[in-house]
Amino acid sequence: MIPPDSSAAPGTLARPIPSTGESIPAVGLGTSQVFDVAADATETAQARETLQTFVNLGGRVVDSSPMYGSSESVTGRLAAELGMQGKLFLATKVWTSGRQAGKRQMEDSIKKLRVERLDLMQVHNLVDVQTHLATLRDWKKTGRVRYLGVTHYHAGAHADLEKIIRPGDIDFVQVNYSLAEPEADRRLLAAAADSRTAVIVNRPFAEGAMFRRVRDKPLPEWARAIGCATWAQYFLKWILAHPAVTCAIPGTRNPKHVADNLGAAKGLLPDEEMRRRMASYFDSL
Numbered sequence: 001m002i003p004p005d006s007s008a009a010p011g012t013l014a015r016p017i018p019s020t021g022e023s024i025p026a027v028g029l030g031t032s033q034v035f036d037v038a039a040d041a042t043e044t045a046q047a048r049e050t051l052q053t054f055v056n057l058g059g060r061v062v063d064s065s066p067m068y069g070s071s072e073s074v075t076g077r078l079a080a081e082l083g084m085q086g087k088l089f090l091a092t093k094v095w096t097s098g099r100q101a102g103k104r105q106m107e108d109s110i111k112k113l114r115v116e117r118l119d120l121m122q123v124h125n126l127v128d129v130q131t132h133l134a135t136l137r138d139w140k141k142t143g144r145v146r147y148l149g150v151t152h153y154h155a156g157a158h159a160d161l162e163k164i165i166r167p168g169d170i171d172f173v174q175v176n177y178s179l180a181e182p183e184a185d186r187r188l189l190a191a192a193a194d195s196r197t198a199v200i201v202n203r204p205f206a207e208g209a210m211f212r213r214v215r216d217k218p219l220p221e222w223a224r225a226i227g228c229a230t231w232a233q234y235f236l237k238w239i240l241a242h243p244a245v246t247c248a249i250p251g252t253r254n255p256k257h258v259a260d261n262l263g264a265a266k267g268l269l270p271d272e273e274m275r276r277r278m279a280s281y282f283d284s285l
């Protein structure tokens with residue numbers, strides 16, 4: 001078993017961003033759908049409690065997008081109300097075509113998230129990718145964004161992501177990777193390690209489908225031996241044990257689930273042999 005290599009909160013796994021060495025906690029928070037709640041006071045209160053729990057337990061990386069309805073403005077509003085803006089590592093995306101439209105959308109995201117500069121701006125699903133990367137390279141020089149990146153959610157785009165990160169001037173690639181969708185293992189994660197690109201893992205639970213697959217199935221005793229108290233921790237520890245992975249961003253608006261997910265960044269991680277055992281057990285279900 002492999003012990004965590006460095007810490008964010010004491011005992012919590014953190015990983016360095018290769019382009020700078022800055023360390024970020026290895027479990028973040030996704031906001032797709034779950035933070036699109038501006039119209040509903042009860043759901044907004046759930047999002048507030050989730051964000052508070054996340055930060056209390058050492059979380060920092062929050063991922064959003066203009067594609068996610070009110071998620072950016074809800075995140076910005078709650079972070080301001082909870083006085084935690086300086087504590088978060090805020091990542092969002094540009095998801096439109098054209099240079100001017102891209103600039104307008106990114107300015108809008110900065111306003112909605114209520115920050116002066118973004119920690120990470122990513123080109124969502126590679127939409128008009130070269131246009132936005134050109135803008136982002138300028139914005140990085142002038143300090144409007146600290147890091148730039150590209151994202152996709154589907155294995156069909158992994159070859160394109162690989163081509164873009166190969167030259168080594170992209171700080172982050174965000175990609176789907178899980179026991180249910182392990183294809184990034186084939187080439188992309190190795191390419192990220194070679195090009196010193198940080199990896200954010202989206203869809204770590206295949207949008208929740210993995211929980212439906214293990215419903216009513218007990219967690220194997222041997223998984224408890226590496227500190228998995230729940231299926232969520234089993235899924236996340238498998239991801240985090242890949243050395244190229246910097247951070248996974250499970251989406252939730254449930255404070256209990258966010259605490260569960262952050263628990264995966266504590267204690268041991270599986271070694272290669274244990275990862276293989278975890279994968280074949282999951283495949284057998």
Ligand SMILES: NC(=O)c1ccc[n+]([C@@H]2O[C@H](COP(=O)([O-])OP(=O)(O)OC[C@H]3O[C@@H](n4cnc5c(N)ncnc54)[C@H](OP(=O)(O)O)[C@@H]3O)[C@@H](O)[C@H]2O)c1
Pocket residue numbers: 029030031032033034063064124125151152153174201202203204205206207208211232249250251252253254256257258260261
């Ligand atoms: N192209 C892209 O750039 C792209 C594409 C997809 C996703 N993303 C990013 O990646 C994030 C994660 O992906 P995702 O939200 O689509 O899928 P996901 O994280 O794989 O799954 C989210 C689902 O898992 C459930 N869940 C979370 N923690 C749980 C726990 N501990 N126990 C039981 N259920 C749990 C959530 O339900 P509850 O709400 O009930 O907890 C939700 O239904 C997104 O939010 C987004 O930020 C980016």
